[in-house]
Amino acid sequence: MKLGLGLYRHMLTRENFQFARQAGATHIVAHLVDYFKDAPIAKPDQPLDADLGWGAAGDPNQLWTLNELQSLRREVNDAGLELEAIENFDPAHWHDVLLDGPKKRQQFENLKTIIRRVGQAGIPIFGYNFSIAGVCGRTKAPVARGEAVAVGMDRTCDAPMPRGMAWNMVYDPQAEAGNEPPVANETLWLRVEEFLNELIPVAEEAGVTLAAHPDDPPMATMRGQPRLVYQPDLYQRLIDLRSSPANALEFCIGTLSEMATGDVYEATDRYSRQGKLAYVHLRNVHGKVPNYRETFIDDGDVDIVRVLKILKRNEYRGVIIPDHTPQMTCDAPWHAGMAYALGYIRGALQAIEAN
């Protein structure tokens, strides 16, 4: 198993690559979507939202270029690390794939172009989250150990999603007034099936594995919109929609533990045994939707060492990243939190691998 660090777009710097190496990581997972473009505060740790979401989506006419991807990989390699994955499409490039809107055909071509370029740049995995409302409805409070500020959920989120929004970002600020009408859960499954049928053959040819993140928070609906993977069993349905090594999972332990049903250890065993884990998000939480909070890695409901032992037993050899952590009280709250999680995971891996 390999230790990695996930970095948001504004954090893709030489200094942060060095930080990752110093903490024992060998791999980087990079976000290219700029969640923080309109952020009221400079460089927050992870996007939180009011009803209006994280902010503006990117430029619909500007896909990430091959040159941009190659340069990023070169910078990561120059720092002595590997670029394992790009995480998330920009809603500007695929909102009508999620919403089944008029630009769907054109946007499928966007996604195929991106996957081909990612393959050409030698980046093996692309993580995605097939979600209409996206990661929304979470709050932040000093509720982790030692009053560390952490993200959580304390109530359901039913505020309807305005038109012009998808995946918790605004792709059309000029959209007509009103809300995006809710669709049936089975309609969403038809959409993801079409997505897989369009994208998986391209991913196979490009040598890229598509990796699905479960819905975070894993509620059956958010903002009145259905969710896809909000119970561990639903991951199986997604895998079975299209059988391919390129149809895999961005396996998020924290989200699985937040789920109202199922068992995180059973799910880890089931999907790692099938060889379906493209990479792992490893974080800890306390509680379940709609009442949970993220915790330090050694302090939540999940026995992290037990999870790692299951992964080892099933011969998982991929990358593990800390996902999110509470903010530590110091001049570098994000970095301190990540260094703590990376050190913990590295120590646990060394102890497990030695046996």
Ligand SMILES: [Mn+2]
């Ligand atoms: Mn995650």
